[in-house]
Amino acid sequence: MSNKNLSKKDKVGYWYFGGVASAMAAACTHPLDLLKVHLQTQQKKEFGMGGMFLKVVKNDGILALYNGLSASLLRQLTYSMTRFGIYETYKKKKGANLPFYEKAAVSMVAGFIGGIVGNPADMVNVRMQNDMKIAKELRRNYNNAFDGMFRVVKEEGVLVLFSGVSMTATRACFMTFGQLAFYDLFKQTLMQTGFFSDNILTHFTASTGAAGIATLMTQPFDVMKTRLMNAKPGAYSGLAACGADIMKTGPLGFFKGLVPAFIRLGPQTVLTFIFLEQLRMNLGYFPEQSR
Template identity: 55%
Template sequence: MKKPSAKSKKLPIKWYYGGISGTLAVSATHPLDLAKVHLQTSKAQSKRFISVFVKVIKNDGVLGLYNGLSASILRQITYSFPRFGLHDWYKNTVSKKRKVSVVENVMAAGFGGAIGGITGNPADMINVRMQNDMKLPEASRRNYKSAFHGLFQVFKNEGFKGLFSGVTMTTNRAILMTIGQGAGYDQMKLILLSTNLFDDNPATHILSAFGAAGIATFLTQPFDVMKTRLMNAQVGQYTGLGHCAKDILLNGPLGFFKGIVPAFVRIGPHTILLFIIKEQLIKYF
């Protein structure tokens, strides 16, 4: 019997590989996420992410770039495990019987993203607030000591409902992010391998992840901007989603794509690291 080639060999994907990969990747890319949050909550149009890094280091030192890391890791645990887990579980289940269609792949990614967006919303909100806290006047800072302290303070002061502030935006963004990253990666990899110019190796994984990151960034940026604004808002600042969108539109429609460069700079490395780690987990375990 002919031994399967690197291009055709199918390896099992455990449901938790994506969550582990996302958690490890975010530990390296957290400073980029912090810069993105600072840009999205700023009303200044001329700010650049490099200036954010300089300002944070100047005011809070290098460790300031990792402000909110505990919340970022908790977010990945509550967000990436379900979104990639459900997506991969569906693909594994169906692929035992037949080939998974593109539409099915997109729908499975979207469903996984929706669940992940809901379960990850509380930690995501704390992550945004902790990252943005350092740029606020001392009297306005929330001063969360950790992700769990932040969750407790939100529950205490804003109630259970407060933990899901911005959940509509988080869920919509998570759906599009998982479609872009999960289904997008699968399709990009399939296209590259079908040309017979690429093998199933790290170079192909990087190119596929780079393309997936571009798709995910473009799809999610408007929702990401509104999500960040809603989560970081003081109680009563916005009456709803429409009010938030109107506030952003005061500076023009490009306000919905504010911070798209640092968003891609963050999502790109994160997506590449995520899928490199995930592919290695598949290969070795």
Template identity: 55%
Template sequence: MPEERISRWYFGGISSSAAACLTHPLDLIKVHLQTQQEVRARMIGMTVNVVRREGVLALYSGLSASVCRQMTYSMTRFAIYETVRDKMYRENKSLMPFYQKVLLGAFGGFAGGFVGTPADLVNVRMQNDVKLPAELRRNYVHALDGLLRVWREEGLRKLFSGATLASTRGALVSVGQLSCYDQSKQLVLATGYLPDNILTHFLASVIAGGCATILCQPLDVVKTRLMNSTQEYRGVLHCLTDTARLGPKAFYKGLVPAGIRLVPHTVFTFLFLEQLRQRFGVVVVN
């Protein structure tokens, strides 16, 4: 009987955390760019400013919170997506159609976005601390310290501030990453030119990273405009309609920097995930 290995439910969290350790400086610079009140520095300029002011290690500020976020947000969405997908495959003896992958990816991403909101909040604060004056810094020791202090000082509700946007973004990113990766890998294997190896995983993950960037960039733009605003927007809908007046291109400002951050993270995540699956996955008989 032919055998294959499938991922364990927690592999997604481990692989995403490993990818986050490699791409954390890019994520930190993105947060700095999004939270500056006016456009004073671009990507390279902001990186130079951080290193010059605080040193190279400052690029890894908030790493514990970033890993904590991946172990909540990514572990949840991967666990939901891969568990349901593999169960349906064993029951139906056929691959899921793409529309079902999209729906499952959106559901898993929405749930993961909600679960990961507290860690995301602490992650943004810890990364942003570097550029604040010393007297205004929160100085969280690590992610757990940040979570406990927000809970004690600002209440449990504050931990889930922005959960709607985080969940919606999680759904879009997961459709781009999980659903598009599965479909891309399936199409690459179907050509017969490449086996299930690291090159196939790389090609499929690059496509998935590009899809995820394009899908979530409009929401990122709206989130950034809301963060940069000085109370000129009444809410998300007002910001959305105001941005739409500038034309479709307005929703894709900063697409290249966003891709520079998200595509490598997606590639590393799936390369690590596939290696974990092939070496330590659960053996099932087809």
């Protein structure tokens, strides 16, 4: 039996589909991610999202919106491939009808591990995106993600690749909970109403809801992670020092860039799950044939 003749329920995604889908989505939403990083690293609120967009384009050209794209793609092919792979593999092993609390637990573990695996690419990604904001003589000018990681190891030591890893892993833990577990919950709930079927409208609706949950849960971690990764060595003694610096502008400083974060994470999440579902439906395999 060919894949084309299989029903949707018979098709199962390969473990790496999540990483591939995330990388495809990142290629589409990278400019939004770059603007979010620029907004979060402002000490004072000088620009909104529109103003930051105009500033970047005016100073460095339209292609500057894609600074750090190679690192962003590498991040998804490490971080997201790990978390999706663990989560989907566990679901397949245990069966489709997992209770939500079990999905929540495994998604958080998967996210934590993925955050550690993806931290080097994530750190280089933040640096490459933020490079244009600093004086030209101080810019790092990494050629690509691999050049960035090589130079970090050579010039600063391998441990610097894991700057902010505790915050990255913690954020990834809640991000994966908000995205994967809640996507499954929203999708299942929608389909149980009888008004939705397993189609792109359901995928879009469920992923939008998951994006909203994930954004609210992770924004404080995201702000601190960005600060820690972009800081000069020794700028912060730890998480507490970073948090205290952010608090100078008040508690809302932890939610700086919330709207652009959702504007970026919303499309990223929606496109990831739409691409993922399409990969499953068109390139998935029949379990009995794979034995």
